[in-house]
Amino acid sequence: MTSLIDIREDGHVHTRLCNHAVGEMEEYVQQAVERGLTTLVFLEHLETEIRYQPRSWLDDADFALYFREGERLKQQYREVIDIKLGVETGYNPEAAEAIRRRLARYPVERVGLSCHFHRHGDVHLNLLSRRRQSLDQLAAIGADAVVTAYFAALTEAVATLDCDVLCHLDAVLRHLPGIRFNDDHRRQIGELLDAMQAHSVALEINTSGFDYRGTPFPAGWIVTEALRRNIPLRAGSDAHHPAEVGRHFKRLPDLLAVLPA
Template identity: 50%
Template structure:
C-alpha cells in the first residue's frame, strides 16, 4: 500500500556550512549570494558544535567562532533580508559524556534551527574519537576493525539519547554513519533501533532532514528510500538540506526531491 507523498519545501536549504567549521570553503556571504542566484527563498546556516571530542583536527566552531558567526549573520540579514530569509542554526554533535555542557552552550544563544547529529564516537582501541562520517582511510580502517554492526548499535542508541536530551528541532544524518564503508548493511536489530529513534523524533515534534549530499556519495539522498518510508509512516515532517560545504552546492539537486519522495513512498 502506498503512503501519501509528503510535502517538502525545496525553496529553503536548511543545512549549510561555511569556512567557520574549518572544512568548508567560502564566507557566509558567498552562500547567501549563491542562494539568491538560485532563486531560493530561505536558507539556514547549520554550523558544527561539538564538546569533549579528541580528534586530530577541529571540524567545529569554538564559542569565539560562534560570536563571529552571529555577528556576520546579523550583518547579512540587514543587507540581504529583503531578498532572502537567513536563519542562523547549529548542527550539534551529541557526546553523552558532555551533555550538560552542550545544553548550557545551546541555552546561551537563540538558534533558528537545532540539528541533531552524532559524528564522533569514543572507541576502546584508540585515544582519539572515531569520526563516523569520514572518508579518510584511517577512519574506515578503524571502523572495519572494530566492527560495523557494533558501531551502528552505538550510533542509533546515541542519536536516540540526543533526541531525548537536547532541544533539537531536526534530525540530521539518520543513516550517514559509516557512509564510506563498502558493503554496509543494516540488521533487523538496527531497523528496530531506527523505529524507536523515529518514535522519539515524533514525540519531540521534530522534523527529519532529507540531505542531498548523498547523491554525490551513493546516488540517492540521505536517508535511503526504505528509511524514508519509515519516516513518512511515523508522520514526521521533512525538511530539505544540501549540507553545502561550497557555495555552489547550495540547493544542489533540490529539483530531484519531489520525484525521489514519490518513488520512495510507492510500493
C-alpha cells in the same frame, strides 16, 4: 514546494568556519538568492568535549564571528531572502549537560542533530570521514557494534536535547565499503523515528547523498516510515561549498512521489 517538502528552503549549509568547508557566509547567501531560494539556514558544526584532530567544528571565537556576520547578512538581505542562524549539534553521550549549556549561550534559531564521533579509548573516531585511519579503526572495532552505538546515541539525543531536525540519519560509516544495516539496526531506526515523532523532531532529506551514493540520506524506506509517523521533512544540501547550495533539490519531488505507501 510540494505537499511533502519545501524545496525553496535549504536548511543545512556550512562555511569555512567549520575548518572543512570553503567560502564566506555571504557567498552562500548570494548563491541561494541566485537559485531562487526563499530561506537559507546556516547549520554550523558544534561539538562538545570531542577529542579529535584536525578540529572540524567551530570554537567560541568562530561562533562569535558567525553570529555577528550572520546578523549583518540578515539585515542586508532581509528584503530578498530569510536567513536563519543555526547549529548542527553533534551528540556526545558523555557531555549532554555541557551541550545544553552551550546551546543556551548562543542565539540559535534552529538546532540540527547529528552524531559524528565514536569514542575509542581516550580519543574519538570520525564516523563520517573518509580518512583511512579512522575507517580502519572503526572497521576493527566492528561495523555492527559501531552502528548500534550510533543509533542508540541519536535516540538518546532526541529525548535529551531540544532540537528541531535530525540530519543525515543513515550516513554513518558512509565511506566504509559494504556497510549494511542488520535487523537490529532497522529496529533501532524504528525506535529513533518513534522518539522523533514523540518530540516533534523533523527528518532532514540530505541531498549530499546523491553525490555519495546516488540517493539522499536517509534511504527511501526510512523516509516512508517517517511519513507514516507524520514526521515532517526538511530539505538540506549539507553544502560545504557555495556552489552546492540547493544541490539536487529539483529531484526531490519526483523521488518522494514514488516512495512506497
